Amino acid sequence: MQYLLDTRHWILGEPTSITSLLVAHLRITAISVLIGLAVAFPLALVAVRHTRTYLPLITVAGILYTLPSLAFMALLIPFTGLTATTVVIPLVLYAQVVLIRNIVAAIQAIDPWVVEVGYAMGMTTRQVQWRVVLPLALPVIVAGVRVATVTTIGIATIAPLFGVPSLGYLIFQGFNTSYADQVMAGVILVSALAILTDLALLGVQRLLSRGRRVSPATA
Amino acid sequence: MHVDTPARPHTSTTHRRRARPIALLWIAALLLAACGTARGQATVPPGAAPATGDTASPAVSGAGVKVTIGSKLDVDGQLNAQMYALLLQARGFDVTTKLGLGQTPVLDQAIKSGAIDIYPEFTGTALTLLGLPSTQDPQKAYNDVKARYAEQFQLTWLDPAYELNDSYAICTSPAVAQQRNLTTIEDLKPIAGELTIAAQQDGIEAAVDPVERAYDLRFGNVVQIAEQLSFDAVTRGDADLNVCYTTDPAILVDNFVVLQDTKNVFPIYNPAPVVRAHLLQEAPQIADILNELQPHLSTEVVIELIKQVSVDHKSVEEVARAFLEQEGLLTR
Structure with missing residues (x-):
């Protein structure tokens, strides 16, 4: 705990300070999840419209998820060098299984009668999509984002092995310099970051499902 | 990475009310973090050596040449790489350090593809990498890897530290x-x-x-x-x-x-800077600058330096700088 409590390790602007590493870790996570969503959304919409594409899509995403992250990133070095891109590409791909599955499930779970009612009230297709389908689907989608984000925070720990700063620096550097306290600080911070982010997104999920019960399966 | 299914949320209103501001704060933090990258700060590696204040005088040789120096995770490698960085920086090179990267394959890929320009490698490790038999003859090990790297990968091995055997x-x-x-x-x-x-x-x-x-x-x-x-x-x-x-x-x-190795079975592992030949063409003075360091390194010296990092928990940069100053290779 000493390492964590020592204020010298929190100095702003110091590249290996806890503060800098925390920001760096959050940054990679945020970029990866946001790009991940941007990729997953259109794919999921295709899968909803053309149900035959769902199985191949989710199978490919599932296979990508099984690739070991260390090897995947190492293979990218000749193409993307030791840059954030090398770390972000695998993270974006890993997030696809969870995100696509949840977005598809969220849309499919909407009672077709509700959509029908929307049209019956004279709404246009766009209005139905934006004011009926999206609000109903969002809580389930956010549930997927939660799982994807926590996973991403975990895998982003290995980013320093590819020259990209993250809290994993404390773990690797501490281990190699026999500094158990530093390793412990890294482990505690990564866990805390994952738990706090998950709780925050849970809050968002609750906000979005105001007036409705968050179903246990997606909570 | 195993992720547990999060516990079912509590439904009490007090909890919900407290969760909301925290949630908003964190989302704001996430968004801010995402926006920050637009300024390209994400590529600053841990341990990146910021350019020092001593601006290069026009007479100084390396002014402006960009050099990226990498190292593996081991402290010996990090110290060597940090010394290369400090020496080149003092001569006006624009140095970026990426220390503590993964194992040998990561560095091998990185230097061959140009993601880094220089990293310290051991002769013995390079022999293994090349699929050549290991040897107890330091000169032969060095000559073999130097020749093969130059021919196959356009990578130049500068002088090794023969007195430093990390075996x-x-x-x-x-x-x-x-x-x-x-x-x-x-x-x-x-x-x-x-x-x-x-x-x-x-x-x-x-x-x-x-x-x-x-x-x-x-x-x-x-x-x-x-x-x-x-x-x-x-x-x-x-x-x-x-x-x-x-x-x-x-x-x-x-x-x-x-335990004494009476039959001399352990191969020799002398470190040397491996440099991209392209960079040496652009700035040949790098060879002289880094070769000057090698006679100052020995197994005993490095054990002491590693001890300062691993036991006294000083930073790699601090230890490397103090050593170079003490040896007169770097002026305060």
Whole structure:
């Protein structure tokens, strides 16, 4: 705990300070999840419209998820060098299984009668999509984002092995310099970051499902 | 990475009310973090050496040339790379450091693809990488890797630190050494079958196998464990011997006994800067600057420097800078 409590390790602007590493870790996570969503959304919409594409899509995403992250990133070095891109590409791909599955499930779970009612009230297709389908689907989608984000925070720990700063620096550097306290600080911070982010997104999920019960399966 | 299904949320309103501001704060933080990258700060690596204030005078040779220096995770490698960085920086080079990258394959990929320009590599490791037989002759090891790297990869090996040998050894705790009466590897022969040796993956290939062959013995049990943890394993009695790096300060700190290698089976591992030939064409003075460092390095010196990092917990940069200043290679 000493390492964590020592204020010298929190100095702003110091590249290996806890503060800098925390920001760096959050940054990679945020970029990866946001790009991940941007990729997953259109794919999921295709899968909803053309149900035959769902199985191949989710199978490919599932296979990508099984690739070991260390090897995947190492293979990218000749193409993307030791840059954030090398770390972000695998993270974006890993997030696809969870995100696509949840977005598809969220849309499919909407009672077709509700959509029908929307049209019956004279709404246009766009209005139905934006004011009926999206609000109903969002809580389930956010549930997927939660799982994807926590996973991403975990895998982003290995980013320093590819020259990209993250809290994993404390773990690797501490281990190699026999500094158990530093390793412990890294482990505690990564866990805390994952738990706090998950709780925050849970809050968002609750906000979005105001007036409705968050179903246990997606909570 | 295993992710547990999050627990079902509480539904009490007080909890919900408290969760909301926290949620908003964190989302704001996430968004801010995402926006921040637009300024391209995400590529600043841990330990990146910021350009020092001593701006290069026009007479200084390296002004403006961009150099990226990498290293593996091991402290020896990080110290060497940090010294290269400080020396080049002082001559006006625009240096970026990416220290503590993954294992050998990551660095090998990175330098071949140009993601880094320089990194310290050991002659013995490069021989293994090239699939060439290891050797006890430092000059031959160096000449072989230098020739092959130049020809195959357009990578130049600058002068190695011949006095610095970061090789493998068989170590044991003072207690085991006394109890079993061990001073040389030869002493193991009659009892090896009863002993457990702890070794890192690379140590099994580079130390356990050659020792078993050369000394005609077989260890009772070989357990694979990280080198840093193997000293503890022996102290606690989970293993009787460990494959250690000859520069590991734990040998000094824990009074470990290095068993004498009477048959000279361990290959030589001298570090040298591996530099992209393209960079040397652009700035040939790099060779002289880094070659000047090598005679100052030795196994004893590096053990002391590693100790300052691993035992006293000083930063790699601090230790490297102090050493270069003490040797007169860097002016304060």
